[in-house]
Amino acid sequence: MKTPDKKSALSEIDGINQPDTLSIHAVQQIQKLRKKQPSAKELIDGILKHDKVALSRAITLVESTNPEHLSKANEVINGVLPNANKSVRIGITGVPGVGKSTFIEAFGKHLTSLGKKVAVLAVDPSSTISHGSILGDKTRMEELVKDENAFIRPSASGETLGGVARKTRESIILCEACGFDTIIIETVGVGQSETAVHSMVDFFLLLKISGAGDELQGIKRGIMEMADAIVINKADGDNINKAKLAKTEFNRALHLFPAKKSGWIPTASTCSSYTKEGINEVWNTISDYLELAKSNHYFQEKRKDQNQFWMMETINEQLKSNFYNHPEIIELIEQNKKAVQNDEMSPFAAAVSLLEKYFK
Structure with a gap:
C-alpha cells in the first residue's frame, strides 16, 4: 500500500478563490473625486x-x-468678507515648554462651555533643514478637537519671518465667516512671530512659567511691552508658591511700562491647565479689556490700523514673490551668487544690478 505524500505545514489548501481586493471602478471613482x-x-x-x-x-x-x-x-x-470681523481675536505666545497647547485646550473647553465657538490657528515651526513640520497640535488637544463647537487648524510656519504662517490673516477671516466668534492664534514662541501676531489680534496673552529665571527680565522692553496680560502657567502642586512669587514680580515689572493707548493696565495672574484653576479668571480679564476697548473706541481703531498694516504687508510680500519668480531674475540671481562668492562683485552691487534689471 502506497503511503500518501506528506504535505508541508506551509502548503496552501485548495479552497474558494478570493475575489480581487482592489476594485478598478472604486479606484477610478476615488481618483475622480480627488481631482x-x-x-x-x-x-x-x-x-x-x-x-x-x-x-x-x-x-x-x-x-x-x-x-x-x-x-x-x-x-x-472677498466673497465671505461681509460675514467676517465679528469675533474676538486672541494671540497666545510663550517659550517652548510653557504649555501653550495644554492651556489652549483648557481655555478653549471653558469657552465652548460658555456657548462660544472657538477656532484655533496653531502655527508650528518648520525645520530649516528638512523644511518639514510636525503639525501635532490636534494630538495635544485631544479633547478640544472632538468638541463640535471647536475647530483646530495647524499650519507650518514655512519660510515666513518669525514663524507666522503666511496666510494666517486670511485664515482668520475665513474662520469668522464660518461662524466662529473666538479666534485663538498660537505662535511658535521664537521671537519675531510675536510682532506679527500682535498686529492681527485684539488681545495679546503672554504665557510664562515660574522658576525659569526670567521674572526680573520683565523690565526689558519687547514682548512684555506688547502683552495685554501675563499668565503664569503650571501653578499646581509644589509649584503654586513659586507661581505666586512670579506673579508678584511680573506685576511690579508691568508698572514700569508707559500706559497703553487703550487705557488698559496689564496684569499678571496664575493658572493651571491641569486643574483648570484660574482659567475662568483669564477669560474675565479678556472680557474686561474688551469692554474698555470698545467703550473708548480703541477696539475699532485698532482693527482699522491692522487692516491698513496688512495691506502694506501684502504689497511687500507680493513684490518679493514677483521678483524671485521673474524668469530673467531666476537666471541672473545664480550668476550673481557665484560672482559674490568669488569676490568678483560686492553683495550690495549684485543686489542693485538685480533690482535695476527687474524694474527696467
Missing part, C-alpha cells in the same frame, strides 16, 4: 453654512504657494 476641486462659489456657500470641511479646503487654498490658486483664494476671501 475635482470645488469652485470658489461652492467654498463660499459651504463656509457661510458653517461647513468645517469647506473651511479646511478654503484655508488650504489660501495657504497654497501655487500662483494659479491666488485669484481663486482672493475670490473666496
Whole structure:
C-alpha cells in the first residue's frame, strides 16, 4: 500500500478563490473625486453654512504657494468678507515648554462651555533643514478637537519671518465667516512671530512659567511691552508658591511700562491647565479689556490700523514673490551668487544690478 505524500505545514489548501481586493471602478471613482476641486462659489456657500470641511479646503487654498490658486483664494476671501470681523481675536505666545497647547485646550473647553465657538490657528515651526513640520497640535488637544463647537487648524510656519504662517490673516477671516466668534492664534514662541501676531489680534496673552529665571527680565522692553496680560502657567502642586512669587514680580515689572493707548493696565495672574484653576479668571480679564476697548473706541481703531498694516504687508510680500519668480531674475540671481562668492562683485552691487534689471 502506497503511503500518501506528506504535505508541508506551509502548503496552501485548495479552497474558494478570493475575489480581487482592489476594485478598478472604486479606484477610478476615488481618483475622480480627488481631482475635482470645488469652485470658489461652492467654498463660499459651504463656509457661510458653517461647513468645517469647506473651511479646511478654503484655508488650504489660501495657504497654497501655487500662483494659479491666488485669484481663486482672493475670490473666496472677498466673497465671505461681509460675514467676517465679528469675533474676538486672541494671540497666545510663550517659550517652548510653557504649555501653550495644554492651556489652549483648557481655555478653549471653558469657552465652548460658555456657548462660544472657538477656532484655533496653531502655527508650528518648520525645520530649516528638512523644511518639514510636525503639525501635532490636534494630538495635544485631544479633547478640544472632538468638541463640535471647536475647530483646530495647524499650519507650518514655512519660510515666513518669525514663524507666522503666511496666510494666517486670511485664515482668520475665513474662520469668522464660518461662524466662529473666538479666534485663538498660537505662535511658535521664537521671537519675531510675536510682532506679527500682535498686529492681527485684539488681545495679546503672554504665557510664562515660574522658576525659569526670567521674572526680573520683565523690565526689558519687547514682548512684555506688547502683552495685554501675563499668565503664569503650571501653578499646581509644589509649584503654586513659586507661581505666586512670579506673579508678584511680573506685576511690579508691568508698572514700569508707559500706559497703553487703550487705557488698559496689564496684569499678571496664575493658572493651571491641569486643574483648570484660574482659567475662568483669564477669560474675565479678556472680557474686561474688551469692554474698555470698545467703550473708548480703541477696539475699532485698532482693527482699522491692522487692516491698513496688512495691506502694506501684502504689497511687500507680493513684490518679493514677483521678483524671485521673474524668469530673467531666476537666471541672473545664480550668476550673481557665484560672482559674490568669488569676490568678483560686492553683495550690495549684485543686489542693485538685480533690482535695476527687474524694474527696467
